[in-house]
Amino acid sequence: MQSSKPTFEKFHARDNEEPKEIFMEITECRTADIVTLSLSGKLDGTTAKTFEEKILTRIDSGDRRIIIDVAELQYVSSAGLRVFMLAAKRLDGANGKLVLCGFKKTIPYHTLNRILDPVRETFDTAGFFTIFSTYGSHEDAIEGVQA
Numbered sequence: 001m002q003s004s005k006p007t008f009e010k011f012h013a014r015d016n017e018e019p020k021e022i023f024m025e026i027t028e029c030r031t032a033d034i035v036t037l038s039l040s041g042k043l044d045g046t047t048a049k050t051f052e053e054k055i056l057t058r059i060d061s062g063d064r065r066i067i068i069d070v071a072e073l074q075y076v077s078s079a080g081l082r083v084f085m086l087a088a089k090r091l092d093g094a095n096g097k098l099v100l101c102g103f104k105k106t107i108p109y110h111t112l113n114r115i116l117d118p119v120r121e122t123f124d125t126a127g128f129f130t131i132f133s134t135y136g137s138h139e140d141a142i143e144g145v146q147a
């Protein structure tokens with residue numbers, strides 16, 4: 001395995017709005033031939049287009065191993081889910097691989113003190129855990145995307 005020093009890039013959706021607004025931030029990190037896009041904030045109808053452009057640009061430029069880290073993502077709408085599916089289909093057709101990491105660990109629903117994770121619940125409700133490979137840590141995701 002060839003490794004290189006990670007490179008980082010940040011992009012803010014809704015930069016032109018008031019600071020009190022919750023925006024989405026995309027941080028890109030590249031290690032060798034693996035691109036990690038870390039999402040934070042809200043992935044909704046307004047910010048999904050930015051995420052779509054970012055990930056499809058990576059795929060169109062030849063990247064075939066992509067990890068999406070959702071550890072700092074607070075919310076995802078159906079528009080955001082659509083981008084995940086679109087990217088997965090595009091990568092699948094190009095013999096690539098998309099994996100996810102960073103979902104918060106949850107405890108059973110019947111437990112009163114459980115940690116709420118709206119992103120995990122949205123993915124679960126949509127059935128996306130049966131579609132995407134998910135990993136608990138970024139390191140595990142790197143191993144998974146290389147497999």
